[in-house]
Amino acid sequence: METNLVGLLVFITVIAVIGFLSPLSHVYYLENDEEGVFGFTWMSSFLFAIGFPIYSLCMGFFMNLASTLFSTVEKKKFKIMAIVFKVLGVKSFFLGALFLVWSFSPNVKDFDPSVYYRSLVLVSVLISISLVYFSNYVFNVNKTIKNLKASLKSMFGFVYDMPSNDLVNPLKIKEFDINKLKITNSILDQNEQ
Known part of the structure; x- marks a missing residue:
């Protein structure tokens, strides 16, 4: 197996495990809860608050992967599905980032609420944009390498034929x-x- 393909599979597996286990991470503290962090009273409530946003971020990665895979098919309905998955991926990134930022700052009362909510949305948009670029980079590196290998194969075929x-x-x-x-x-x- 190719090294970059193995790396991509490991990355996808890690994202899947984190995404599917994060909403359940608070269960560990149900019996013996500890003091919470970032203004949360209990650790279980903090883990519950960040669990679903992390799940949403992971689903954004999978939506972007699906978008990349569907965009390689030439049929029109797959191109439309690629756009739908890209939009869903961006929305998942935004929602995950919004609630994750909120989870790390639940008791911020230094600012007027309108400033707080605007900055929360702005930070979420910036995180979403950076995650879209990062996931596009991760999923397109493999595609670029495949294209280069196909070009080399074609060139060698020309030389040998x-x-x-x-x-x-x-x-x-x-x-x-x-x-x-x-x-x-x-x-x-x-x-x-």
């Missing part, structure tokens, strides 16, 4: 074939490292 007799001096065909093999082996050796 071209008739040597037409373009190379007949006295140097054997030398040409040896050099072609050396170049190919050197590229393959670099690719394995």
Whole structure:
């Protein structure tokens, strides 16, 4: 398996585990609850408050992944689905970021409530935009590498399929074939490292 594909699968698995376990993280403290953090009375209430926003952020990653996968299909209905999943992904990022920021600052009373809510929405929008760019980068790196490999394969196919007799001096065909093999082996050796 390719290294970047394994990395992508590990990333997706970690996001899935975090996303599906985060809403349940407060259960650990139900029997022996401890003092909470960030203004929450109990640790279980804090974990409950951040559980669903983390789940929403993880679902945003999956929506963006689905959008990337659907956008590679040429049919119109898949292009529409790609747009729908991209919008859902951005909304998931926004909602997750909004409630996550709120979870870390529930007792902020230094500002007028309108300033507080505007800044909460602004920070959430900025986090959502950065997460969209990050997820696009993560999911498109694999696509770019696949495109480069396909281009290299096409180039090598052209080089190997071209008739040597037409373009190379007949006295140097054997030398040409040896050099072609050396170049190919050197590229393959670099690719394995």
